[in-house]
Amino acid sequence: xxxxxxxxxxxxxxxxxxxxxxxxxxxxxxxxxxxxxxxxxxxxxxxxxxxxxxxxxxxxxxxxxxxxxxxxxxxxxxxxxxxxxxxxxxxxxxxxxxxxxxxxxxxxxxxxxxxxxxxxxxxxxxxxxxxxxxxxxxxxxxxxxxxxxxxxxxxxxxxxxxxxxxxxxxxxxxxxxxxxxxxxxxxxxxxxxxxxxxxxxxxxxxxxxxxxxxxxxxxxxxxxxxxxxxxxxxxxxxxxxxxxxxxxxxxxxxxxxxxxxxxxxxxxxxxxxxxxxxxxxxxxxxxxxxxxxxxxxxxxxxxxxxxxxxxxxxxxxxxxxxxxxxxxxxxxxxxxxxxxxxxxxxxxxxxxxxxxxxxxxxxxxxxxxxxxxxxxxxxxxxxxxxxxxxxxxxxxxxxxxxxxxxxxxxxxxxxxxxxxxxxxxxxxxxxxxxxxxxxxxxxxxxxxxxxxxxxxxxxxxxxxxxxxxxxxxxxxxxxxxxxxxxxxxxxxxxxxxxxxxxxxxxxxxxxxxxxxxxxxxxxxxxxxxxxxxxx
Amino acid sequence: xxxxxxxxxxxxxxxxxxxxxxxxxxxxxxxxxxxxxxxxxxxxxxxxxxxxxxxxxxxxxxxxxxxxxxxxxxxxxxxxxxxxxxxxxxxxxxxxxxxxxxxxxxxxxxxxxxxxxxxxxxxxxxxxxxxxxxxxxxxxxxxxxxxxxxxxxxxxxxxxxxxxxxxxxxxxxxxxxxxxxxxxxxxxxxxxxxxxxxxxxxxxxxxxxxxxxxxxxxxxxxxxxxxxxxxxxxxxxxxxxxxxxxxxxxxxxxxxxxxxxxxxxxxxxxxxxxxxxxxxxxxxxxxxxxxxxxxxxxxxxxxxxxxxx
Numbered sequence: 001x002x003x004x005x006x007x008x009x010x011x012x013x014x015x016x017x018x019x020x021x022x023x024x025x026x027x028x029x030x031x032x033x034x035x036x037x038x039x040x041x042x043x044x045x046x047x048x049x050x051x052x053x054x055x056x057x058x059x060x061x062x063x064x065x066x067x068x069x070x071x072x073x074x075x076x077x078x079x080x081x082x083x084x085x086x087x088x089x090x091x092x093x094x095x096x097x098x099x100x101x102x103x104x105x106x107x108x109x110x111x112x113x114x115x116x117x118x119x120x121x122x123x124x125x126x127x128x129x130x131x132x133x134x135x136x137x138x139x140x141x142x143x144x145x146x147x148x149x150x151x152x153x154x155x156x157x158x159x160x161x162x163x164x165x166x167x168x169x170x171x172x173x174x175x176x177x178x179x180x181x182x183x184x185x186x187x188x189x190x191x192x193x194x195x196x197x198x199x200x201x202x203x204x205x206x207x208x209x210x211x212x213x214x215x216x217x218x219x220x221x222x223x224x225x226x227x228x229x230x231x232x233x234x235x236x237x238x239x240x241x242x243x244x245x246x247x248x249x250x251x252x253x254x255x256x257x258x259x260x261x262x263x264x265x266x267x268x269x270x271x272x273x274x275x276x277x278x279x280x281x282x283x284x285x286x287x288x289x290x291x292x293x294x295x296x297x298x299x300x301x302x303x304x305x306x307x308x309x310x311x312x313x314x315x316x317x318x319x320x321x322x323x324x325x326x327x328x329x330x331x332x333x334x335x336x337x338x339x340x341x342x343x344x345x346x347x348x349x350x351x352x353x354x355x356x357x358x359x360x361x362x363x364x365x366x367x368x369x370x371x372x373x374x375x376x377x378x379x380x381x382x383x384x385x386x387x388x389x390x391x392x393x394x395x396x397x398x399x400x401x402x403x404x405x406x407x408x409x410x411x412x413x414x415x416x417x418x419x420x421x422x423x424x425x426x427x428x429x430x431x432x433x434x435x436x437x438x439x440x441x442x443x444x445x446x447x448x449x450x451x452x453x454x455x456x457x458x459x460x461x462x463x464x465x466x467x468x469x470x471x472x473x474x475x476x477x478x479x480x481x482x483x484x485x486x487x488x489x490x491x492x493x494x495x496x497x498x499x500x501x502x503x504x505x506x507x508x509x510x511x512x513x514x515x516x517x518x519x520x521x522x523x524x525x526x527x528x529x530x531x532x533x534x535x
Numbered sequence: 536x537x538x539x540x541x542x543x544x545x546x547x548x549x550x551x552x553x554x555x556x557x558x559x560x561x562x563x564x565x566x567x568x569x570x571x572x573x574x575x576x577x578x579x580x581x582x583x584x585x586x587x588x589x590x591x592x593x594x595x596x597x598x599x600x601x602x603x604x605x606x607x608x609x610x611x612x613x614x615x616x617x618x619x620x621x622x623x624x625x626x627x628x629x630x631x632x633x634x635x636x637x638x639x640x641x642x643x644x645x646x647x648x649x650x651x652x653x654x655x656x657x658x659x660x661x662x663x664x665x666x667x668x669x670x671x672x673x674x675x676x677x678x679x680x681x682x683x684x685x686x687x688x689x690x691x692x693x694x695x696x697x698x699x700x701x702x703x704x705x706x707x708x709x710x711x712x713x714x715x716x717x718x719x720x721x722x723x724x725x726x727x728x729x730x731x732x733x734x735x736x737x738x739x740x741x742x743x744x745x746x747x748x749x750x751x752x753x754x755x756x757x758x759x760x761x762x763x764x765x766x767x768x769x770x771x772x773x774x775x776x777x778x779x780x781x782x783x784x785x786x787x788x789x790x791x792x793x794x795x796x797x798x799x800x801x802x803x804x805x806x807x808x809x810x811x812x813x814x815x816x817x818x819x820x821x822x823x824x825x826x827x828x829x830x831x832x833x834x835x836x837x838x839x840x841x842x843x844x
Contacts, residue, residue, distance in 0.1 A: 474797050
């Protein structure tokens with residue numbers, strides 16, 4: 001008889017053979033899948049980074065988003081400096097001389113004094129005015145205007161100015177225009193779009209855009225001899241500025257850049273301006289350095305663009321977040337109720353959704369914004385008025401407008417999920433032990449449909465950022481001095497040709513946000529609902 | 536089929552009526568009228584203006600008037616652009632917007648779908664990565680930034696394109712590209728992903744196993760099904776593009792219809808806002824209807840009359 005010598009196997013050995021693996025919950029599994037997806041992790045890191053920047057960033061910069069330092073307006077992130085003697089100067093595009101030390105401005109000097117430039121700018125801006133100011137009206141302006149010629153020419157500056165009368169329907173409009181070759185067109189036209197007609201002259205952009213209503217102040221300008229007067233003033237003008245500081249003299253001569261080509265003296269052909277200080281004359285930019293007062297430059301009112309961009313990102317994110325939450329609450333409730341009740345209720349509620357779905361939503365948001373900004377809802381109780389809702393052009397309004405419009409897709413999605421889930425046994429079990437309908441929806445159905453809901457919410461955030469930027473862009477966004485990224489981009493547009501950096505940074509921030517949220521959203525979709533996975 | 540069409544058209548009209556009604560009452564809920572100015576007009580003038588535009592009648596009668604006008608395609612006078620009716624405004628702006636939009640839509644379909652297909656067929660190749668990189672960029676950069684960049688690079692720096700207006704045929708290039716940006720990227724991404732999904736399906740494998748040429752498999756069997764989500768997107772997109780993008784028209788100073796809507800919004804020109812809303816909605820609904828009809832043409836399994844969708 002063989003000696004059967006059975007031995008007890010140690011517990012560890014047994015487990016090794018069974019090949020057990022710690023079971024993962026749904027959410028752990030989602031996290032595992034998300035971690036394996038490279039682009040979504042990039043998105044996640046990006047989102048965290050952007051949120052941190054938006055939340056903490058504005059406190060870390062030395063300025064507030066509304067701090068104005070008008071002396072230092074329109075400084076680019078990189079400054080073209082001129083070193084003369086022992087000082088360093090920077091000349092702004094509007095002919096303002098600043099003294100710099102280590103990239104910081106230490107002193108500023110008065111603007112160009114005999115300001116013919118300003119004079120021209122002033123008139124150029126207000127070129128088009130209805131003569132008859134009493135009947136103010138908005139003109140539907142044509143895309144191009146044909147101008148007659150009655151012009152005055154200054155050989156010294158190579159500038160031609162003209163007066164002409166143009167009629168819009170019944171109204172005569174006096175136009176002063178400047179020859180396109182004139183050096184003055186670069187001076188503070190702020191890069192707005194202007195219209196060049198066949199004869200090669202341009203009239204100011206307000207023409208193209210819609211001037212709006214003129215006021216009596218503008219009408220004070222003497223149109224009859226506008227161009228003639230300006231030319232006479234120009235012929236006498238010099239663009240030399242003498243500044244004294246600390247007992248020393250700085251002479252800035254702006255004439256060369258403005259002069260007609262054949263009037264420029266030898267050796268100054270490509271010189272814009274000269275600075276004379278301590279007997280030295282500087283003709284060219286000597287170096288380009290980083291702007292250390294405003295890392296990303298400053299805007300028209302001398303506000304720090306870095307702070308504004310970070311703050312704008314915060315506003316955009318808050319709007320997107322509130323909109324998503326509102327969208328979540330309405331959409332999920334509506335969809336879950338419709339799906340759970342079923343039958344006629346479902347039919348009716350889904351027809352309503354169908355109708356809303358066939359409305360162009362962007363238009364609807366615009367309409368809602370227009371209304372919500374101004375509407376005041378109040379009730380009168382016992383002779384006293386209580387205001388329930390006061391429309392503002394603040395954050396809340398835009399978030400509500402977005403949230404109340406875009407819930408339709410969410411409602412459809414939740415309804416579909418709920419219809420599938422409500423027939424399952426666990427719902428039946430809950431019902432048999434007498435759980436109320438509201439509780440079944442909120443405790444059993446919605447948590448089980450959470451995956452697709454989260455995906456939809458993640459996709460809603462970039463969409464809301466986009467829409468908000470668009471709304472701000474057409475002037476329906478948050479009101480000044482607050483500014484979202486869209487507002488910043490819109491404000492930068494008017495001076496874009498001269499100051500492209502003002503548009504670049506907000507635009508880059510929007511693009512980064514979109515990219516990060518889209519990547520994360522795609523990753524979440526793949527992780528939460530592998531069935532939806534797309535190539 | 537006819538029954539279905541009639542039903543759909545009736546629903547569309549009903550929807551439009553609801554949109555017009557809600558828009559009307561929403562706009563009237565705003566305090567202040569179209570004649571509220573910063574510098575207040577004399578009472579007599581306001582009264583005269585209100586009388587002229589029937590704004591002194593009870594709200595309900597104004598509403599009836601408006602609906603009556605709508606049914607006869609008369610959208611009423613503009614309150615702010617004097618001497619113009621909303622119909623005039625649409626007539627002057629719509630052709631331009633539609634032309635630019637038409638070119639953009641056509642290009643989106645002509646470029647976007649083939650690019651998406653190529654990208655799907657060469658999945659994970661450099662071509663695919665390049666296309667997807669561009670497409671992702673296109674979806675993330677708002678069109679006003681694309682538009683500004685076009686002006687900056689091609690008009691200001693290089694001087695190839697006019698910076699605004701469309702008096703020169705070259706002037707169309709900028710607006711068209713800016714309008715296309717987002718949708719072109721979206722369409723090529725959508726085509727790519729739905730093509731990939733269809734190519735993985737059994738019937739495609741069967742077709743290949745039967746020895747049908749690859750070209751036939753792709754164009755005859757796979758493409759039709761892959762196009763369904765694309766068409767769902769393209770329909771409403773065409774409506775949105777044809778009726779003019781507010782932003783692009785503003786930046787390029789195109790005398791299209793989008794500009795008037797934005798102006799109407801800022802000027803509180805009620806009739807213009809309502810007119811544009813109704814026009815735009817009608818177009819949108821029409822495109823959705825077209826999409827639904829296209830479904831059954833592409834995929835006979837989708838039955839229109841009755842049946843589950």
